[in-house]
Structures are given as structure tokens and as C-alpha cells.
Amino acid sequence: MTTKKTEKKSGKKNVKKRVLLQGNEAAALGALDAGVNFFAGYPITPSTEIAEIMATELPKRGGKFVQMEDEIASICTVIGGSLAGAKAMTATSGPGFSLMQEGIGFAKITETPCLIVNVQRGGPSTGLPTKPSQGDIMATRWGSHGDAPAIVLYPHTVKETYELAIRAVNLAEKYRTCVVLLLDEVIGHMSEAVTLPDVSKYRVVNRIKPNVPPEWYKHYDENQKYLSPVASYGEGYRFHVTGLVHDAYGFPTNNSNEAAIMMHRLKKKITFNIRDLVQIESFHMEEAEIAIFAAGIVARSAKQAVIKARKEGIKVGLIRPMTIWPFPDDAVRKMLKNVETVIVPELNQGQMIHEIERLAKDKDDGKIIKMQMVNGELITPTQILHKIKEVN
Amino acid sequence: MAKIPQKRIHKYLRHNKKFPHVWCPGCSNGIVLGAIIRAIDELKIERDDIAMVSGIGCSSRMPVYVDFNTLHSLHGRAIPFATGIKFFKPHMKVIVVTGDGDSTAIGGNHFIHAARRNIDITVVIVNNNIYGMTGGQYSPCTPHDDVATTMPYGNIDNTFDICKLAIGAGASFVGRTTAYHAIEAQQMIKKAVSHNGFSVVEVVSACPVIYGRLNKKGGAPEMMTEMKENSITLKGIDKLPADKKEGKIIRGIFIDEKRPEFNDKYQQLVDHLKEKK
Amino acid sequence: MSKKESFRTEIRLSGSGGQGLMLAGHILADASVIDGYRVTLSKSYGPESRGGASRTDVIISDEEIYYPEATRFDCLLALMQEACDKYVYDVKTKGILIVDTTHVKNVSVMNTKVYELPFTNIAKEKLGSVLPTNILTLSFLVKITKAVSLESLEQAIRETVKPAFVDLNIKAMNLGYELADNYEK
Numbered sequence: 001m002t003t004k005k006t007e008k009k010s011g012k013k014n015v016k017k018r019v020l021l022q023g024n025e026a027a028a029l030g031a032l033d034a035g036v037n038f039f040a041g042y043p044i045t046p047s048t049e050i051a052e053i054m055a056t057e058l059p060k061r062g063g064k065f066v067q068m069e070d071e072i073a074s075i076c077t078v079i080g081g082s083l084a085g086a087k088a089m090t091a092t093s094g095p096g097f098s099l100m101q102e103g104i105g106f107a108k109i110t111e112t113p114c115l116i117v118n119v120q121r122g123g124p125s126t127g128l129p130t131k132p133s134q135g136d137i138m139a140t141r142w143g144s145h146g147d148a149p150a151i152v153l154y155p156h157t158v159k160e161t162y163e164l165a166i167r168a169v170n171l172a173e174k175y176r177t178c179v180v181l182l183l184d185e186v187i188g189h190m191s192e193a194v195t196l197p198d199v200s201k202y203r204v205v206n207r208i209k210p211n212v213p214p215e216w217y218k219h220y221d222e223n224q225k226y227l228s229p230v231a232s233y234g235e236g237y238r239f240h241v242t243g244l245v246h247d248a249y250g251f252p253t254n255n256s257n258e259a260a261i262m263m264h265r266l267k268k269k270i271t272f273n274i275r276d277l278v279q280i281e282s283f284h285m286e287e288a289e290i291a292i293f294a295a296g297i298v299a300r301s302a303k304q305a306v307i308k309a310r311k312e313g314i315k316v317g318l319i320r321p322m323t324i325w326p327f328p329d330d331a332v333r334k335m336l337k338n339v340e341t342v343i344v345p346e347l348n349q350g351q352m353i354h355e356i357e358r359l360a361k362d363k364d365d366g367k368i369i370k371m372q373m374v375n376g377e378l379i380t381p382t383q384i385l386h387k388i389k390e391v392n
Numbered sequence: 393m394a395k396i397p398q399k400r401i402h403k404y405l406r407h408n409k410k411f412p413h414v415w416c417p418g419c420s421n422g423i424v425l426g427a428i429i430r431a432i433d434e435l436k437i438e439r440d441d442i443a444m445v446s447g448i449g450c451s452s453r454m455p456v457y458v459d460f461n462t463l464h465s466l467h468g469r470a471i472p473f474a475t476g477i478k479f480f481k482p483h484m485k486v487i488v489v490t491g492d493g494d495s496t497a498i499g500g501n502h503f504i505h506a507a508r509r510n511i512d513i514t515v516v517i518v519n520n521n522i523y524g525m526t527g528g529q530y531s532p533c534t535p536h537d538d539v540a541t542t543m544p545y546g547n548i549d550n551t552f553d554i555c556k557l558a559i560g561a562g563a564s565f566v567g568r569t570t571a572y573h574a575i576e577a578q579q580m581i582k583k584a585v586s587h588n589g590f591s592v593v594e595v596v597s598a599c600p601v602i603y604g605r606l607n608k609k610g611g612a613p614e615m616m617t618e619m620k621e622n623s624i625t626l627k628g629i630d631k632l633p634a635d636k637k638e639g640k641i642i643r644g645i646f647i648d649e650k651r652p653e654f655n656d657k658y659q660q661l662v663d664h665l666k667e668k669k
Numbered sequence: 670m671s672k673k674e675s676f677r678t679e680i681r682l683s684g685s686g687g688q689g690l691m692l693a694g695h696i697l698a699d700a701s702v703i704d705g706y707r708v709t710l711s712k713s714y715g716p717e718s719r720g721g722a723s724r725t726d727v728i729i730s731d732e733e734i735y736y737p738e739a740t741r742f743d744c745l746l747a748l749m750q751e752a753c754d755k756y757v758y759d760v761k762t763k764g765i766l767i768v769d770t771t772h773v774k775n776v777s778v779m780n781t782k783v784y785e786l787p788f789t790n791i792a793k794e795k796l797g798s799v800l801p802t803n804i805l806t807l808s809f810l811v812k813i814t815k816a817v818s819l820e821s822l823e824q825a826i827r828e829t830v831k832p833a834f835v836d837l838n839i840k841a842m843n844l845g846y847e848l849a850d851n852y853e854k
Contacts, residue, residue: 020695020702020710038480040472060665064479064658069505073472076465080445080476083463084484088476106466130714190711190737191695193702233461234481236440240406240456242464251409251456252464297737304735381736 021194023187024049024091026158027117028057030165031089033199035206036115037063038086040077042070042096045129046185047119050091071096075103075116082112083241085207085232087169089115093185094127097136097143105144106243107178108266110250111220111230113207115168117181119188122376131376132185132297134347138354140180141325147263149270151277152180152325156299158192163202164322170205171277175269176230182324184297184347186378210237219250220262226269270326278323280331284310285317290388291339292318293332293356297378298345304381309388316388324352332359336367341391345371345379404429404439406459414453416524418604418612420571420597424518425454427574427595428487431582442485445474447499449491450525450599451518468498471506474513482655485585486512492519492533496552500532507561507590511654514584514591517554520599528602539606555646558592565591567645571598572619580645589653596623596641677730678816679739682807683756684748684769686714686723689803692829694725697807699825700817701729709737722752729816744814746806747773748788757781767810769802784813786848792841801841804830808845819846 021029028050039054051067058065064081068074074090081088092100097118107114120136122128127135136143140152153168155161165181172179210217210229219239221228231237244252245259253259270277281299284306285291294302299320309316319335321328335342336359344353353370360368371387373379415421432442442460446452448467455462461484465473470488478486488495495503495517506513522540523529530540532552539546558566565587569577577595584591598604598615609615619641626644629637680697682690691712698710709728715721726739744765747753753766753773760766762780771789788809792802804826811822823842830838 018702018705020699020708038476040476040479059658059662060669062662062666066475066479068472068475069501072469073475073502073505076469076472077476077479079465080463080473081480082476083473084443084477084480086476086480088480102466103469186711186737190709191698192710192734192737193698193706193708233443233463233477234440234484238439238459238461240462240464242456243466244464249409300735300737307735378736378738380738380740382740 018193018195020191021158021162022049022191023158023161023183023189024119025053026162026194027091027165027181027183027188028053030162031115031117031169032057032061033202033204034087034166034169035204036087036089036169037061038078038081038088039063039065039090040068040074040081040088041090041092042068042074044071044093044096046121046188047091047093047096047117049188050117071099072103075100075107075114078114079103079107079110079112082114083233085235087113087173089117089169091117091119093119094121094123094129094136095125097139101144104178105146105148108144108148109146109243109245110241111176111266112178112241113172113176114178115165115172115181116178117165117183119183119185121185122374128376130185132347132378133374133376134184134296134298134351135374136182137295137324137346137348137351140182148266150180150325151175151177151270152182152323154182154295154322154324155187156296156320158187158190159194159197160322161187162194162197166202166204170203173205173207174227175273176207176227182296186297214238218248220246220248220265222248222265226265226272274326277326278328278331279321280328281318281320281322282331283318283320285319285335288315288317288339290314290316290341290343290391291335292316292343292345292384292388293335293352294318294345295321295324295352298347301379301381302345302384305384305388308381308385314388314392316392327355329359332356336360336364341367341369343369343371343384343387343391345384345387347373347379349374400433401426401429404432404458404460406457410457413457415450416601418598418600418615419450420520420595420599421451421454421518423571423574424451424489424516424577424595424597425457427577428489428516428581429458430578431585434582435585437485437585441483442487443474443477444487444489445470445477446489447491447494448525449494449523450520451489451491452494454489468494469502470494471499471502471513471515475506475511478511478513479655479658482512482659486514487585488513488515490515490517491524491531492517492521492554493523493531496532496554496557504557504561507558507563507592509654510562510564510589510651512588512590514581514587514593516581516584517592517594518597519554519594520597520603522599522603522606524599524602528606541606554594555592559647562590563592564589564647564649564651565645566647567592568594568596568641569643570596570619570623570641572616573623573643576643583645583648587648588656589651675732677728677732677734678743678814679741680727680729680744680746680810680814680816681724681739681742681756682727682746683722683724683752685752686721688723688748689800690723690725690748693803693807694727696804696822696825696829697727697811697817699829700811700821701727703821703824704817706731707734709734711737722749722755724752724756744810744816746810748802748806750774765814767806767813769806784809784852786852791844791848795844796837796841798837801838804838804841805845805848808842809849812846812849
């Protein structure tokens, strides 16, 4: 597991070239810097800026942008582009993300890399289109029917949105699956002063190309880490892709052995590589007696609350998942072992808290405290601070 | 050494593991697939350059049998998947094989928008007037009064004219033929594939086991005979008296126009932006 | 407002959609970037792009900014009565309230320095259009609060607004400064 230690940076001193960047812009720029050259999407608040940037930038770079007739078409076109060799993505929100679920399942079973940026908005259905919510955490995990794991990254600043967009594209290409970059409406729409990153600092992952003769090629060949080379359409490997359960060549099968192999493969390529996938930030957790577990925008409130509480002598810290799926089980177990109380603030009616409770042992009963808000407003640092004082 | 006889279709079929096929006896899908393969063979297009994309349904099982770049996608979504492939690799010939339900019910929106976009994809619609794979439910192309398992008292719903729909939505090549007219189908598909723009070929087909049985149409030979006798060419229909035109299957190319194609226009945009730099 | 060793300035620009407050917020945030500060700009608005309550928060600091929404304002700008009523109680003690009396008729506050001018009407009269009211009020605000330097504000305006409107907005900016300088203290 990669743990990122937070350093305190000073503002005024050491100023490089900084620009004001919106979260959605950062997601688009990160994806472009990671080599995304294909975008198909449909406008929806609060994610539309991403499509607008792509519509402006991609044709200039020789990449492809198309606005489709709906989100279903968008995800399918993205997968088609990816099968033809593109680094492909789309961006959407709430209702659009619901429409994409069947396509997401298709990308997963056919192991086709693609990126979806889902800028969460409030409520089920049309909900609160311009208000923040963290209601899609479980939808990103279990939204599509059937049974397949998910990779979902969850940034909490504009800069991190840029970085995790690059990482999301890389993970999609490496693990040949659909990766979701989950944003909060507030992160998508807020602007922050960001130091323009040096692109060369980031590693860009490209698909491993097969080096066998076409007649030997298996589209779902297994090597030890469950990451196999992959051909693209139109390059001499005339492979078959289907949403049916398939064998190593990609041909449909009803054979239970082959079905089991395929299903296990989808799962194992995630579980065998969990250390590569899971990233968390540990913030002031030294000697912490109270831990806050929060993601995205809520983690920002939590950080401010932690700093204030620490100044008052309360031993409180924050664990923040940067990868929300697969869930950082090990970090949470460790946290549960080391602290007396865990506060789980989230902008929904209880989603991440189920995962924490899943990992808790019997004796942890009562030590997990919920904080939930679903009215379209943020949980403020003051509210978290009050909760900290309440349980201290 | 004795010469082993080989038909030209053998080059295009996947020999390993893919047969026998899933289609019922008397089904027209094999005829349509044969027509597509022969059209491609005559056009001398490399197999590597062809992508065959389908949705879900009986006809959508075609791609698995042929040695192209093949994609058996989601119900109704073949055209968006094909759009992705064609858009990223415009040099490829992208052929969608789909059924009447797949393309005009669940996929109707994608069908009309691809036609509007005039993207260079050929859509071969095998119209058997019913949902065969799920066992005989009515489709937007089930004739009025005909029986289906979800219209057990006769179809009260109206039907789509696929060709008129495609023309209205902006397709630049639209034709109709039947599975009985296999050579005509082959020639029409050949023209459609060569056409630079969104092209649609509707092949009226026989589903004797499901649709035929539900509607007492007889077996495959009877249904083939009906296609032969009840269809008429575009030229022929004009000569018929008005009272005899009713219910005829009109065969022929309704529209074949050169119009700006989506990928060409996109490339022009890219070139234009490059010049500006 | 004086900038001490460590500072955090919270400014809320509030009104209704279509008054150009998002652009004003963007310019203010840009100016703080030019000044070398840390800044977050967050917005809250309804689904409509015209009408409806709209607010733009700019937080300027020399330290990392975690929570991006303003909670206790050093300065509140209110261009509509509704916005004024809703947010006025969250202005800090000795904070600053700037209202546009064209639309805000009732203001009742204690311990808050209030600046009242009919900005929209002034813009219409002296600039021939209500459109630059946002820049007019923003420059007034900057001159009063010294949240960012005047050079940075001008640079940010020039870089942000469309070329055809630069002159008009610079005129609005200067008028804003003038109104601030001549405001009866």
C-alpha cells in the first residue's frame, strides 16, 4: 500500500508558475497528459466542462472528439474506440452514469481499458444537479449488474484531480478495465491555484502489445500477474470480443470450467495487485485516539477540523482513501486496531461506513460514528470539530 | 496430391471451435452472411481491415463465425461501438449486422443519429419481423395483426418501414432486398460497403421456426416462395395498379447519394487546426 | 484588512445568476494567484444560468486552504436583497459589507462596516450599461479591502474579459476605485 505523507507547504515563498485551474479542467488536462486521444460524451451538469475542453483540445492534437446522442452511446463508442487502440474516455454525472452501467459491465467482462470521470451530483434521478453529494460511492462499485470488481479513484484537490486522472488512465491501460475517476461536484467546479506540473514527472502507461504470430494470439492470455498483452482491431490480430462469458481466445463458452477461469481472472487481477492499486493518505495519525475516515471534499473539512482539534490537544487524525475501490481494507483494519473511535463523515445516507463496519470486529461495536448529510450542503469543519469534541 | 476443394467462403470462416452455428434450420442468417462474405471477397478487402460489429439477437451471432476483427456487443448498441472503431481507425471497413428489434427498437436512437452523422458504416439489417432469440416477441417490424408471444391476439401496434426511417434520418445509401434474392443481396451489400457514408441494407428474411410457426406461414420453402412472389423491384412497382401495390415488399436502392462523410469532415477540421498553428 | 504573518481572507460575492459574479470571482482569484497567494474559488448556484440565487466564494491565504467555502466572511458583497438577508449574519465582527442599493433596500447590521451605493444605477449612468456592474463592484471591494494588489487586479481583468470589452471594464475598474476613494468614511 502506498501511503502519502502530507507535507505542509508554505504559500507565498517558493512560487513557481501557478495558474488558476478548475477541477474539471484538471481532470481533462490530466487525461490528455496521460495520452487520452479519444472522447465520446454527452453534456450533463456538473461534468460538462470536461467535454468542452476535450472538444477544443483533441482536434488540435489529432485526437478524436464526438458528442453522442446519449450516455449509452457515449460509453459504447468509447469502448469501440478503445478496442481499435485508442486511449479513450468519457465524462458524466448522476443520471448519465446510471445509463452507462451496462457499458461499464461490457468494458469489464471484455477487459477493455477506458476512463469514466463521474462528477457526482445530489440525489437519485435528476436530484440536485449543481449541488455536492457522495451518493455514487456504492454505484461505482456495484452499479452494473453481475459481479465484477471496480477500480475507482477519489481526489480531494484540484491538483490531485490532475494526478489521479493520469493514474486512472494508467491503471485502465495496465489492468485492461474501466476505471472511474470519482469527483465531488465541489471539486469539479472549484478552482485552485495549481503549480503547473512537469508532465515528464509522471509515468505514462501504455498497453502491452502482443509479440506472437496472430494464430497464437489469445486476447485473454494469462501471465502470472493477470495482466496480458492486448492487440487492437485492424492490426493483424483478428480476435473476437463478446459480452458473453468467453474462453481465452474470446470466443463464447458455456463450459463451467472456462466460465470460472474468466470470472476469477476478473477478480484476481485486482486482488493480486492490491498494493499497486490502493492509495491512502494518512494525516496526523501519529498517536491518534480518534480517526476520521473521509474522502474527497469531506476530507478537506476533516483536515481543517483535525488541525484545529490538534491545536487544542485532541489526538485526532484522518485516513483518506485516494483509491476508494478496491477498498483499503488493510489500512482500515489498522486504523480500527489503533484508535478508540472512528468518525465517518460522508455526503450520503451511509455508504463508506458499511465498509468500515464490515472490517470491524465485534468488540469494535459502538466505536464507529456516522456523520451524514444529504441536503446539498457540505459538512463543515466546525461540524466535524464538534463531533470530535463530542466523542473525545 | 489430390486437390482439396475449397469454396471462397472458407477463407473467411473461423474453422476452430465455432461450428455448428446457433441458427435454426431454414433460417435466413446463413444466406445473409454468405452474401456479406462474397461481397467482401469481390471487393478484395483485406480481412484485417474489416470490423464486423453486432448487437444482440440471432443475426448478431454472425461475427463469431467469421475471420475478421469481430465484436459481439450489447443489445441495440452495435452502431455506437462501430462508431468508436470507425472514428479511431477510419481506414477500416466497419460493417454492422443487426436485426429489426436490435436496430429499430432498443437501438433506434443510435440508428437515426448515425444516419444523421453520415459516418461511413454499413448496416445490414436482417429483418425477420420478430425477436427470435428470446422466442418470438413482437418487434417494431412485426406486421399489423400478426401473432407474437407478446401479441397473442394479433399485433395492434404499427410497424416501421426501416428504409424510410433511414432515409428520413439522413442515410446516404439505403436499399432493400430479401434473403431469397441472394445474388441481389450480395451486389447491394457490395455497393453499400463501397459507399462512403452511412449505408443501410435491409434484408427481409425468413424465421420459419418462430415467426413462421406462430403465423402459420409454412416452412422455409414456403416463406422463401412468398419472398419471391410477394416482392417487386422499384421499377416494377410503378407499373402495378394501385390496388395491387398494398403489402408488396419493394426491393431496390432507394437512395445512393454522395454527401460529406463524418470522418472526412473531422479530418478536415484537424488539418485546418494544424494549418492555423 | 491587514495581512499578518499568516492570513486567511474569506470573500463571498452574492447575488443572482446573470450578474456576472462568477466572472468577478474568477478575476479576484486570478489576481490572488498573480499576487502569489493560495486561493480557492468555489461557486454555488441553481440549475438555471439566469436568475436564482448565486454565490461565489474566494478564499485567499498564505497557507493551505482545506475547506473551500467561506463560512465567516471578511467581506460580503450583496447585489440582491435575498442574498443580503441570507448571508449578512455570517459577516465577521468588524467585517465589511458592500451592498448595491439598486436592489438591496434594507440592511440591518451591527459591528459591520457597511458600504452602500447604487452600483447598478451608477454603471448604467456613467458607463452606459449595467453589464460592467460586476467589475465596478469588484474594484470597489478590492480598493476597500486591499484583498489583492491593484496591479494584479488590472492584469487579471485584462487577461480574463473578452478583448472587445477590456476598455469598458477598465473604465468600470477606475470608476470603482474612484467611488471607493470618495466614499464618505
